[in-house]
Amino acid sequence: MKKVDVIVIGASASGLMCAIEAAKRNRNVYVLDHANKAGKKILMSGGGRCNFTNYDISADNYISHNTHFVKSALSRFTQWDFIAMVEAYKIPYHEREHGQLFCNDSSKDILNLLLNECEKYAARIQLNTEIKSIEQSEHGYLIDTNADKFQCQSLVIATGGLSIPKMGATPFGYKIAQQFSIKVWPTSAGLVPFTLHKADKERLSELSGIAIECVVSVKDISFKENILFTHRGLSGPAILQVSSYWSPGEELIINLLPNINLSEQLILARKNQPQIKLKTLLHKLLPKRLVNILLTNDLLDKTLQEISSEQIDNISQQIQTWRIKPNGTEGYRTAEVTLGGVDCDALSSKTFESKTTPGLYFIGEVMDISGWLGGYNFQWAWSSGWCAGQYV
Secondary structure (H helix, E strand, O other): OEEEEEEEEOOOHHHHHHHHHHHHOOOOEEEEOOOOOOOHHHHHHHHHOOEEEEOOOOHHHEEOOOHHHHHHHHHHOOHHHHHHHHHHOOOOEEEOHHHEEEEOOOOHHHHHHHHHHHHHOOOEEEOOOOEEEEEEEOOEEEEEEOOOEEEEEEEEEOOOOOOOHHHOOOOHHHHHHHHOOOOEEEEEEEOOOEEEOHHHHHHHHHHOOOEEEEEEEEOOEEEEEEEEEOOOEEEOHHHHHHHOOOOOOOOEEEEOOOOOOHHHHHHHHHHHOOOOEHHHHHHHHOOHHHHHHHOOHHHHOOEHHHOOHHHHHHHHHHHHOEEEOEEEEOHHHOOOEEEEEEOHHHEOOOOOEEOOOOOEEEOHHHEOOEEOOOOHHHHHHHHHHHHHHOOO
16 A cells, blocks of 8 residues: 555646646655546647637636635736646747737647656656545545545545546546535536537527627627527627526527618618618628628618618618527537536635545645636636645
8 A cells, every 4th residue: 555645647638737736745645547648628728729728717708606716826826827838838829819828839739747746756647547445544544446445544536527538537526525425516517619509509509610800798798709509599798698698498698780870871871872782881790600690681681771770770770689599508528618527615615625534635626616718717726726736
């Protein structure tokens, strides 16, 4: 049996960060993972460029049953702290829209940073390791695996959620929480494309590949970014963002022309260019295929002088408050995050230790914390991992 100070289960972004920080304190640390590679989700993230954080991070960018929980960790290890690590390793990066930071070259740069830090401080990583059982003992925890038996004082669960099962996602972390009577909120897919009902899917199928900037709203939250029509339904940044707030049966309200007042433009055009056809004007503002699906040919072929003010209002509503009810989402297969998870109220916001089970810690996505698209989930991994690493 190997006796160690800290076992981290999950060679994830949060798990590796925690291991580094614990090892800096001269703790004897092992990271165990069932996969054959560390940091698989890091490698695939951001289209292979890893959107590793965001210039603008606040609690408002996170979804949880306890949104105040994130404030402590985000203030103790900030985006600037992680950026400093990136710059210390001379990793070239750039900013995209909304303050998102990406590697210039490859996600491997971020993973190599973490692996180099693990090696530097002697945090060991053991892959291809299946956890058979975990038991609490008077000295901490006994962990039985397919390779070795371990005894540790502190056990950190950094196994992530259910998103993208082909990358090795499992409900393991939730099962450990339940084993120790820690509440787990119901989970669902977040940051995920929508599927459509059959009639809408058939009607919109010819729009596949079209992307336009929109404002997409659900409940009382809106996002202004691109939407993308796909052969399965709706995707793109604005769609992924609202998916985390959407509930089955709810309509999306989409403003397809968010930067203008269409009614005013049509009324002004009717005054100045009465002979112009409606379709001529609208085809300059929106993709032709989209316009032709939203409005009838009879209406589109009319000149502006033939269109009443009431019709102009209806046209504007159809385009600027387009309503569509998704059939569902694509689920965990393509979801970027998992909503729900280990109850934050069961953990210390300072140490991430269970309030009822000493020496047991939960960090990262396994918790009931989900960030927006744009580097927020990685920052949560860095912050939660760093904070737990100061105490395990």
